[in-house]
Amino acid sequence: MSAAAAGRGDGGGDPDAARAGGTGTGPAPYDPYAFEPFAVTVDLAVLTVRGGVLHVLLIRRGQEPYAGAWALPGGFVLPRESAETAARRELAEETGLAPSLVDSLHLEQLRTYSEPDRDPRMRVVSVAFTALVPDMPEPAAEGGGDADRARWVPVGEVTQPAFDHARILADARERVGSKLEYTCLATAFCPPEFTLGELRAVYETVWGTALDRPNFRRKVLATPGFVEAVPGAARLTGGRGKPAALYRAGPATALHPPLLRPTEGPAR
Amino acid sequence: MSAAAAGRGDGGGDPDAARAGGTGTGPAPYDPYAFEPFAVTVDLAVLTVRGGVLHVLLIRRGQEPYAGAWALPGGFVLPRESAETAARRELAEETGLAPSLVDSLHLEQLRTYSEPDRDPRMRVVSVAFTALVPDMPEPAAEGGGDADRARWVPVGEVTQPAFDHARILADARERVGSKLEYTCLATAFCPPEFTLGELRAVYETVWGTALDRPNFRRKVLATPGFVEAVPGAARLTGGRGKPAALYRAGPATALHPPLLRPTEGPAR
DNA sequence: CCAAAAGTGTTGACAATACACCCATGA
DNA sequence: TCATGGGTGTATTGTCAACACTTTTGG
Structure with a gap:
């Protein structure tokens, strides 16, 4: 266990301690590069009801790992963005929806997934959101962004999605189901x-x-x-x-x- | 908006795109240092009932910013830890509880706080947890870790805590109150x-x-x-x-x- | 006229409330 | 024996589920 965390002794995620941990780059206080970095992303479980069947918006992956598999839309949180802002931006890019409509959508933070090996390449902590949208045309029809590789898929037909997205989707269904109750x-x-x-x-x-x-x-x-x-x-x-x-x-x-x-x- | 996010086009937080963003260190794929790094921490709203009053475990800060203010216990997520593992470790360190007891405690992920300026020094994304514990002695009495600076404080007497911890505490109370219902x-x-x-x-x-x-x-x-x-x-x-x-x-x-x-x- | 979907009425089972009341113990 | 908190009984009230029934449209 590194001294950075064990001996921190300050409430609330104190970056002072960063100088003592990770790659050990020296005693400079607040050195943002002292730790092995975490990537922070958002993943979106965008749900809709089409013809009596619950659908989720998925994107076909083009690269390894999981090339060819379905994955939830998502992406990096930018340096000056909150996670929710990033989620709305990604939603607009990947569905081709008008930004004004995206701004008014119901977007709910689901939970954060932080298992160390959830991405085989590096440490990625992902904040997952659920968006509930009315029935709308296929994303490809509206064009723009990555919409050409996005599709509505019935949740029952989602098999072996990339990363831990099966778990995220299951959590989203559970959450939405119970939120309808109250x-x-x-x-x-x-x-x-x-x-x-x-x-x-x-x-x-x-x-x-x-x-x-x-x-x-x-x-x-x-x-x-x-x-x-x-x-x-x-x-x-x-x-x-x-x-x-x-x-x-x-x-x-x-x-x-x-x-x-x-x-x-x-x-x- | 950086190309890293705008043109990612791959589901699930794809680090491939990192090479195009942030500090621009070159074309090497999966370069973990390409982005301005995010620190990932956990914050804990540890609640208990003592003598008919809801209390929260707080730690007195010793350093700027917010020196002298109360703050929720918490700390960095280590490179090989999940957020929940980090939360349990911090809980053990800051309360002096036996690890076996900490392992069995009810720990619930509350939500993730990611506003860009929630920490004035650097970008800190914090995963907040709520822990519900039975009434127990003051942490100082048990010693160990940072427990000597930790205290149980009635939630009604918490004024102006550090960072956005007032918001986290309010969210925790809200969540616990409604969870008792169902x-x-x-x-x-x-x-x-x-x-x-x-x-x-x-x-x-x-x-x-x-x-x-x-x-x-x-x-x-x-x-x-x-x-x-x-x-x-x-x-x-x-x-x-x-x-x-x-x-x-x-x-x-x-x-x-x-x-x-x-x-x-x-x-x- | 029939099928299909919206909308209204009624009834019985059961759950929640608001009490009154009894029991066991310490002072 | 009185105050205090635990435990039981009960009647009223209301809500919910089930289902029969009416209304309005298209074929």
Whole structure:
């Protein structure tokens, strides 16, 4: 164990100690190059619901390692960027979305992956984010950046992605599934105006369970600020049937009481 | 924007691109020193309940910046360590706890703080963790490491801590408060054997609300695997009153249905 | 008219609350 | 015996799940 960490004795990541560790370049204080450097990146699990199936945005790798494998989009955090800023920038570059739209998207920090050997070449610490977006065309159709190598892939068909991205994707699915229970996050998967049937499809797709339509409707409408009716608007959804009323996302973010998954866990 | 990130085009934090960015040291691939380095640290919000008040473990800083201010314990992630391993190591060093005990503690990754100027000296990306520990003596009494400068401080009395540690502490309180609702985490604040009154005190302390004793008891006992009775054992808690039965933490981790805070949020 | 989807009503099971009440112990 | 905290019982209230039913559209 190096003296840099063992004897630091200062709260909060104190770079003073850097002079005593790593490659040992001398006693100069605050020497940013004294340690073997860590690369800091972001990885993005961008999820959407297309045709009743949860999809994730993946990019085909062109280089070793994992050449030809699918990987989550992501990239380096630049010297003057926060991780979230880097995530939004990468999202814009790799999907071809308008920056104004990217700025308003729901982006949530998932967790940070820091196993020493998660990248075989060097030490890479990656801050993972989850982005929830409404259904949109294939990234290639919009062009720009790396979008030509990006594709929406059903999460069930993702096999052997690069690095530890299978784990990140699993964590993202878990997080989103449980966040639907106690937040109003589901509207992030929907276009600006949506029917309650479409909102219900989000829950059913992410959870993989069917929900009782009348009860779901009551629950959503009984939660103040979850959705707001668009007066007079209606739209046909399945081609047939009664046109459904349209709603917008409301100002609420929390869901009290929560909307729990049915038949989940060892209920008492 | 540097070409390193803009043109990366490879999923998953690809160090190949490092040669094109930062200090520009040449075309050698995988050059770990090509970028202005990021320091990666961990910060720990170690919480406990002492005498009905939530406390956090803080360390008095000895050096500038923020000399004399309180700071969360933490330190550098070593080259061959994951962030969680680093967090456990720092926890052992700064509290003087036995490593075996530290290994079994509940440690949860909170989030990563990466604002470019959160440390005035250099770029420090910090992975924050929350640890929940039972009430224990002052760190100084156990000695070892930096424990002589560490103290338990009531969270209400923490003013102007170093760096962005006020934000980290606030996020930790928020996270722990909501985790009590839908997980069995409260037992992590208790000693190995505890009474239901002590468990209830954890909820009341963290939430700052009173709970109905009989209903709390029924709720906990009705959740399978939350607590397990210690047969025949009993202990006096307040000096007076009927001795209370003792319980151990059970194998369950989730709480279905959740134990919601009373009068919380805009209930429907 | 039929199928399909939206929307409304009703009912029974069960959970949460708010208490009243009893038990065991120290002072 | 009184104060204090543990433990039990119970009635009211409300919420949720299940399902029957009506409405509105396209074929």
